[in-house]
Amino acid sequence: MPFEQPLPQALSPSRLQDFQSCPRRFQHASIERRRQPATYATAKGTFVHYVFERLFALPPAERTDTAAREFVPAAETEVLVEPLVSEIGLTTEVRSRLLAETDRIITRYFAMEDPRTVTSEGVEMRLTATVDGVPILGILDRLDRDDDGSLVIVDYKTGALPNRQYDSKTFANAELYAALCEEHFGERPRRIRLLYVTHGESVEREVTGPVLRARRKSAVDAWGKIKRFYDDGHFPATPSTNACRFCAYTELCRADGVPVPSNPRRP
Ligand code: SF4
Known part of the structure; x- marks a missing residue:
């Protein structure tokens, strides 16, 4: 059966990695565009990236740890919104943990480099x-x-x-x-x-x-296969403990009869 959805116009490095770990995962994520629910780990990554992005938008002399911490409330407003809030089960405890970890990350980051000197x-x-x-x-x-x-x-x-x-x-x-x-x-x-x-x-x-x-x-090889599988209307599943462990589609695959290893856990 041909796909109703178009082939993505471009391949990102992370989508390429999806494909290389399991072509079916690429099908679900990039062709069918099924949402991959956030996890605490992915939410933390988005939250921290938000803070650093805002920090580097400042003139170099203003990139202090105090300035970084001042972006945290904005990150709460901008990042901690639905559907992410429901997907990670954002209770008061989870929010406190995220804020405490972000604070530690800011401290550690400023021990690694001085963003005022970065060009x-x-x-x-x-x-x-x-x-x-x-x-x-x-x-x-x-x-x-x-x-x-x-x-x-x-x-x-x-x-x-x-x-x-x-x-x-x-x-x-x-x-x-x-x-x-x-x-x-x-x-x-x-x-x-x-x-x-x-x-x-x-x-x-x-x-x-x-x-x-x-x-x-490797990108050329993968793109050739992606186009072939797309034309075939079928991306093969290659289940493995490593690939399935961080995959959002385990239930979908099991329902399709794919032998997904037991206990794959998302972070
Ligand atoms: S659950 Fe496993 S087999 Fe299914 S798409 Fe994800 S990685 Fe592939």
């Missing part, structure tokens, strides 16, 4: 470009210009630290952003910096030609 080319930058025939769309948390003049992709992370081996997935999204920047600006970012603000630690990786070529190729 940023853009914050929450929406970029689109066609990379080797694949339409890519991405929103960068920050694109900085380091003291040595090089571009750096900066991404805030509110989840767990990666293990010390930094498996390739840790940087996969940001490396595709680097390919997007190279295409969009004609300049290749030199580094990727992931700020694990919950833990006050950052990890960095140089952007190299071979890695970018691999990311581009």
